[in-house]
Amino acid sequence: MQARFTVAQVAVSAASYSFDNEFSYLVPDEISSLIRPGVRVLVPFGKANKRVIGFVLRVLTFGERPEKIKPVLRLVDEQPLVSEEQLKIISYLRENTFCTYYDAFRSVVPAGYGYICRTHYALVNSKNEGDLSEEETAAAEYIRNCTSQRDVDEYLDFTGDKKKKALVMSLIDKGVIEESQELRRKTADSEQKMIRLSDDFLQARAGISLTAKQTLVVKLLDECGCISEKEVCYMTSCTLSLLKRMGDKNIISFFKAEALRNAIGEQKIRTDPETIILNDEQQQAYDGILALCDSGKPAGALLHGVTGSGKTSVFIRLINAMQKRGRTSVMLVPEISLTPQMLKKFGSYFGERIAVIHSSLSPGQRMDEYKRIMRGEATIVIGTRSAVFSPLKDIGIIIMDEEGEQTYKSEQSPRYHARDVAIQRCGFNNAVLLMASATPSLESYYYAKNGRFSLFELDHRYNDSPLPDVRIVDMSSPKEDGNDGVLSFELAQSIRDTLEKGEQSILLLNRRGFNTYVSCSGCRKPIQCPNCSIALTYHIKNNRLMCHCCGYSMPFPETCPECGSSKLYSSGVGTQRIEQEIARIFPEARILRMDADTVSTRYDYEEKFLSFENGEYDIMLGTQMIAKGLNFPNVTCVGVISLDKALFAGDFRSYERTFSLITQVVGRGGRGKKPGTAFIQTFVPDHYVLDLASRQDYKEFYEQEIALRHALIYPPFCDICVVGFSAVLESKAILASEGFSDMMNDYLSKNQDSIKFLRVLGPAPCALERVGGRYRYRMILKCKNNNNFRIMISTLLKEFSKKSEFKDVRIYADINGDIGL
Known part of the structure; x- marks a missing residue:
């Protein structure tokens, strides 16, 4: 039978945007049956074959062994962390937000699943030590005398040292030392100690005499099968020492089981959602949106209702309808501050079917909520923008409450908008995206008025209570x-x-803060942050001036840092x-x-x-x-x-x-x-x-x-793309922005037919010209966000990153983000 060779297409964590791609790796036979899209692997990368983690995008098979291809070193995950749908979302993010595959992967998967990869070195018995140079001999002797693995690793760490790197590579090639990798997950699974009756006891229990306390424990285990150590002690009033003695006598056996960290507390169903009475306006909106959900096609809807009109009641009834149909739901809120009240209300209707996802959870809590969703234990997800990536299956509806809020837009790579991701997921699941607000974004209301979304309106408060x-x-x-x-x-x-x-x-x-700035009557200048072009804010609680951009703080000065005058005054509230x-x-x-x-x-x-x-x-x-x-x-x-x-x-x-x-x-x-x-x-x-x-x-x-x-050609009549540049030296930021502008003009001259509409503002300094010690410049492009435009921006970003004169400059592109700062 002809041999088959398995090749994994891997996105690696070490790749920058300029050379991010699918990299081919040969899969060893012993793990070929376990390799599938979505699992992570350890692979060698770059000229130095640095060990890095990547995740598998695709798996291919060949009849002949591919030449010059590196092998997968190790399988990191037994099961995929992301579904086929989430892999499509990762590819969408890479194409539309100009990030790497792995940046997108990190947005989808909780940080707790991340691994720390450490390289260890060990001296091995080698007959080649006589062939070593004087420097290599000294290094081998030093390693031999080290008393800990940490000392060896620190001594051989060649980060940023080309000479030491050559020494280490030579010692490995000559077989004097060997290299190994330790993978440690950033957040471990939570476990609890469990107890059950031992097999020996179950076979011979009639001949074993028990004390009164031991009898209570055995009776409890007979009823429950297995139970946690803490629960046994609580329910029988026995001590840990008693359980240990029972274990020594082989009456009971101990084992560890996974214990998910609770993120939302106990949720008990106290009310049937069907008891919610909708008024005529709410009922009309509910019926119309439910009809869209049952149409079997992806759809978008906007629920515009005045404050207090009862939009949440409509949400609950719609989610309940999805539950009855065996489908899942996502409820997005713009701020963490809204989550507790939302959880309290929804928890009374849906209990433990709810999972919560937001940035204030600990890494362990977030990881365990992700597990509950993957296993199907939670079928309703409530959270901030990152909850849109939840690994739910067969989504029926995604609800965006207060959809016009800017917090739904990520300001760090990948610079996505939760609405755009939700639209993609609704397309994959034939689901409905329901956007709701008393003040929807102008873009969403415009699209609803023009038929792209279905529009439902609640013009009165619930029970006709008056507006303030x-x-x-x-x-x-x-x-x-x-x-x-x-x-x-x-x-x-x-x-x-x-x-x-x-x-x-x-x-x-x-x-x-207390006062928004402190000024000097002498030089008439406000006291500014040394790292940012912004005035420091006075906080009376700690009597300090603080920067709300970078976090810098200083004691309230007695004199002006600029001119030495003691005539300081505070302004602003x-x-x-x-x-x-x-x-x-x-x-x-x-x-x-x-x-x-x-x-x-x-x-x-x-x-x-x-x-x-x-x-x-x-x-x-x-x-x-x-x-x-x-x-x-x-x-x-x-x-x-x-x-x-x-x-x-x-x-x-x-x-x-x-x-x-x-x-x-x-x-x-x-x-x-x-x-x-x-x-x-x-x-x-x-x-x-x-x-x-x-x-x-x-x-x-x-x-x-x-x-x-x-009249001014702003969204929704165009898209806005901000290309930003930052550098420690202002001259480099200016040079980079002007260089990018020249590159873009050259690209447009060669591809005149591909970009139909483009208006360029800048380059110019940002409103906050300096933040965190870096000068910031930007170009604002009024454009149409289509495939040709994204190809242009992606091409220019990669070309820019390859130019040595811009190596100290950071660059990003952000479509439809905030241009205020």
């Missing part, structure tokens, strides 16, 4: 009247009335300053501040929001994390301290984001039976965006904004 009464407060007038505080008279009085009635208030200010002001005006109020300084984990969100919901606080003050998706029925007063800076941020999306933030935070009030009131403090009270947001008139805002986008 919104008032725009001109902050220039109060100053003239002698009020120099950060709260207007109207807002302060409303908070006082709310406190007297035992109700709650929410205040929004999207800037943390942050959440810490507002907290102090509220405490001064309302000393009896219990204040909860929610920002990045007070909240760091999912459990912080959960505990603080639960405390507020239970009435332990009167006023919640925070940044945008408190603005969306939260439901507190006792909140009747909402205050927007200031959003003028966001309104004039200079980004073409600044009006949209400001409108969305105001509409969403105003919608947190009056969600129960009590009417709500909201106040928007501003120095530009006549601005049309504030007026429309106060009336929650999204449709009129859309009409005005879409006309402006059309």
Whole structure:
């Protein structure tokens, strides 16, 4: 019979974008039956044959042995970590976000599955030591006298040392030392000690006498078969020493079993989703979306509903319908802060069928949730944008709550948008992508109005409760009247009335810290971060100036670092300053501040929001994390301290984001039976965006904004691609951006027919010119994101990376990302 040779096409972790590809490796016969797409392997890579991890993309067979092909050294996974569908998503990410295969793989698979590969060296008995050079002899002698493996490995580590590398390679070639690799997973499986009755005891139990405690243990094991050591001790009140003695007598046997780490706590079903009563608007939307799900074709839908219109109830009924049909569901939320309330509500309907995925989970928790989903134990996934990669099978619906939020877009490689990935997955599964928001992105609403998505609208709040009464407060007038505080008279009085009635208030200010900058009266310069072109923010809690870009901090100075003047003054308002002001005006109020300084984990969100919901606080003050998706029925007063800076941020999306933030935070009030009131403090009270947001008139805002986008040619009438450059020296960043521009012009001159539409802005400095000690320049390309355009960008990125004059410059391309910074 003719021999067959198996070849694996592998994507390796060590490849940069400029030479990322499918690399061919010969599969040894002993593991050929185990090699399949999605498993990881250890392979030699590069001229030095460095041992690296890769994952298999495809498996090929040949009748003849391929020449000049390296072998797979080791199989890392027994089973694939990614499905065929996820492999397609990985290829999609590589093509559309200009990342490597392995960057995409790392986004799909939890970090806990990653391996650390360490190289070890050992001296072997060799007859060739007499043929060694003086230097090689000295090295062999040193290794022989080492007392630990760590000393040997550190001595022979040749990273960045070409001379030592040649020495090590020579010693290996001459058989003096041997090289081996240790693979250790970053996060180990969680295990627990289990107990069962031994086979010997089961065969001869009639002749074995037991104490009273031992009898209880045996009786429990007879009932349960096997049970954890901790549970045995708890249920029988026995001690570990008793169990050890029973093990020594071979009455019981011990073994270890996997114990999944709990990420969401105990979830018990308390309510049947069918008991949710939908009003006429909700029922019409539910019926229409369910019909799309049952059509057997991929589809997109937009559910536009005012705040408090009951969109979540529609979600629950739709997910329940998918469960009845044996299909799975994904529920995406934009912020971690929304996860606890969402889990609490969904858990009461679906119990342990829910898995949660977001960045605040520990690596072990995230890995174990991934296992539950792969095994089919969880059929509903709730989480932030990375949850879109969950290894669910037969997805029926993917729901994106608050779909217009920028947090759904990744700002690091791979620079994907969760909506785009969701569209791909819906295509693979014949599923429905349901986008929902009171303030959907202009692009999504435009596509819905033009028939690309089905549009469903909820124009009224559930049970017809009224929207809050919104008032725009001109902050220039109060100053003239002698009020120099950060709260207007109207807002302060409303908070006082709310406190007297035992109700709650929410205040929004999207800037943390105490003062937003500290300036010098002498040289008139703000104190800036030494690494970034941004003013340091003063934090009163630790009396330090901090950079909100790179994390740099310094004690509050007595004199100006620039000119030495002692005349320093603080300006601008942050959440810490507002907290102090509220405490001064309302000393009896219990204040909860929610920002990045007070909240760091999912459990912080959960505990603080639960405390507020239970009435332990009167006023919640925070940044945008408190603005969306939260439901507190006792909140009747909402205050927007200031959003003028966001309104004039200079980004073409600044009006949209400001409108969305105001509409969403105003919608947190009056969600129960009590009417709500909201106040928007501003120095530009006549601005049309504030007026429309106060009336929650999204449709009129859309009409005005879409006309402006059309006139200026911005999305949805084009795509935006940002090509960014950063370098330690500004001159190199400028040179790189200009060099890329020349390369692009040369490409376009040779491929005139391939790119039909392109407008180029720049190159120019970014709004924040320096971040983390690196100068940043960029080009903004108005384009059509089609295959020809992506081929051009990919080609230019690879050519750029091969030029030696740009070796110290970092480059990236980001389609439809944030251009504000």
